[in-house]
Amino acid sequence: QQQVKQSPQSLIVQKGGISIINCAYENTAFDYFPWYQQFPGKGPALLIAIRPDVSEKKEGRFTISFNKSAKQFSLHIMDSQPGDSATYFCAASRGQTGANNLFFGTGTRLTVIP
């Protein structure tokens, strides 16, 4: 069973446009929601993360929006650039007690067209 559902599977955006990737989860015990960026041949790298006590977090051109009641969160990439072309994974974990292994979404392959 996929603990975190991610959409779309692939996304093509023009340079300067906004890229939006959505994720949904079921487990209300999740309390840590990171996004990872992966370039071909590399391991995923932490991009930005949010905890459920805030509804939005912004770092540069990257923003996470979090809707606790809907159990959804999304990544917005403003002014998308060709260098942003990569695969993006959302994830979730229970950070407070016990094992905190991350459950990943299936990934979104973003292509930014110059």
Add this chain to the structure above:
Amino acid sequence: DSGVTQTPKHLITATGQRVTLRCSPRSGDLSVYWYQQSLDQGLQFLIQYYNGEERAKGNILERFSAQQFPDLHSELNLSSLELGDSALYFCASTSTLTGGGYTFGSGTRLTVV
């Protein structure tokens, strides 16, 4: 360089064989996680070790095993390999038992022929 070192980078082996993948976590990180990444399954959690002890198991096959040594490096052993085991295997580490983000290594690409 993320600070998490995985060796080898590439591995080609035949079905039925056994291989060992190695991971050295970032300096000071006590938790090590292993993930399998295949095209159709995304990143699947296999197993977590914290300071030498197994802490959590995910979708790890019985043919697979892992351990973390006193110097905190970890090894993932894959035996009786099948074609379907071909995938990227990632190791990640964190400094804490709970909470926080992972730092991933560059992975080992395993090809079973």
